Amino acid sequence: MHEFSLAERILESALGAAAAHGGLPVERIVVEIGALQQVVPEALAFAFDAAKSGTPAEDAVLEWRETAALIACESCGSEFTPEDMFWMCPSCGAAGGRVVRGEELIIQSVTLRETLLETREVEHGN
Amino acid sequence: MEIKLVQKVMKVNDELAQGVRARLRAAGVACVNMMSAPGSGKTSLIEAALRHCGGSPRIGVIEGDPDTTLDAERVAACGAPVVQINTDGGCHLEANLVGRALGDLDLDALDILLIENVGNLVCPVAFDLGEDRRVAVVSVTEGHDKPAKYPKLFRGVDLVVLNKADLLPYVDFDMVFFRDTVRRLNPGVLILDVSCRTGDGVDAWVAWLRETAAVADKGKAG
Incomplete structure (x- = not known):
């Protein structure tokens, strides 16, 4: 966990x-x-909901995008998305390889609610 | 207002791990992160190394457990400097805990630091601790299917120790399946059969630790 x-x-x-x-x-x-991160998105969202209470993010929603794995064969150089846990190159049959994509765990964006700011502007205008 | 952050979730841990790595490199100390399920014999392997290595390499140990100092007491009984980290239920070690523990070790008196991670085949894999090499330990009583069930751990290690090899005649452990799975996940990885009880294979384990320590020493000289 x-x-x-x-x-x-x-x-x-x-x-x-x-x-x-x-x-x-x-x-x-x-x-x-x-896809190569051993992260269960639903478990992450559940954990986030537990962590966020009492913070300025307590109403925040955690969304996720999953990125497929891409492996580069170290024998022939071709890139492929593995079909199972064994990274076998479909071109030359070599096992293993280098990760091109799939290890990401990145916070892409944070959206803030601007209602407070708008209120302040209105107050300022008055 | 949408803010494009594009920040690694592991950013803080990765930076702290680099700090640990830099401190250890400067002191010429190699670092090994040992990962396994609970009870596969990580502490026994550390004890065996300490008893058989004759002081070369000079080994320091960081023990990670949710609770108790039992493992640290076992290691201390072998005469090695050891720091116990209790994670209070946490399922893995993180670089900040290791960084703090380094302060309690005299790095100039060490050639190699063994970090015994919390017994768990999933969570520790995600956290860089500043190690140079990773070891997976499996005992034959856990079954031959563990690499297949936990592929990410076995893909990323430099050594696989198959422990409790003396029990092979008594358990249904399919050695061919085990070795084939490990090799397909991690071509070329070294697999050592060890029995801490009989001492078989401990020489090879100690030799691997010496070689790991020598690589770190070369790194310091360079």
Whole structure:
């Protein structure tokens, strides 16, 4: 269940982004999860929901995009998406390979709710 | 307002791990991250190395467990410097914990640091601790299918130790299936059959540790 550790890191980053923008509440976080990461997105979202309460991200929704694995064969250089845990090159049959894509665990974006800011502007206008 | 962040979730851990790596490199200390299921014999392998290596390499140990200092006590009884980390239920070690533990070790008195991770075949894999090499330990009583069930761990290690090899006659362990799975996941990886109980294979384990320590020493000289 290292998803709890990851959820805390994601929350810290989102709160950091919110603090840098006047402490606006966090509305949405989009995370990219590579297929080779042993991360269960639903478990991550569950852990995030547990971690976020009482913070400016307590209403935030965690969304995720999954990236398929891409392996480069070290024998013939061709790139392929493995069909199972064994990375067998479909071109030359060699086992193993180098990861091109699939290890991502990236916070792509954080969306902040701007309602507070709008309110402030209105007040200022009056 | 959407802010494009594009930040690695592991950014903080990765930076701390690089800090650990730099401190160890500067001191010429190699670092090995040992991962396995609970009870496969990581601590026994460390004890066996300490008893058989004759002080070469000079080994320091960081023990990771959710609770107790039992493992640290076993290692200390062998005369090695050891720091126990308790994760209070946490399922893996992170680089910040290792960084803190380094402060309790005299790195100048070490050639190699063995980090015994929390017993778990999934979560530790995701966290760089600043190690140079990774070891997976499997015992024959766990079954030959573990590499197939936990492929990511076995793909990323430099050594696989098959422990409790003395029990092979008593368990239904399919050696061909095991070796074939490991080789297909990680072509070329070294597999050592070891029995900490009988001492078989411990020489090869110690030789691997010496070679690992020598690589770090060369790195320091360079």
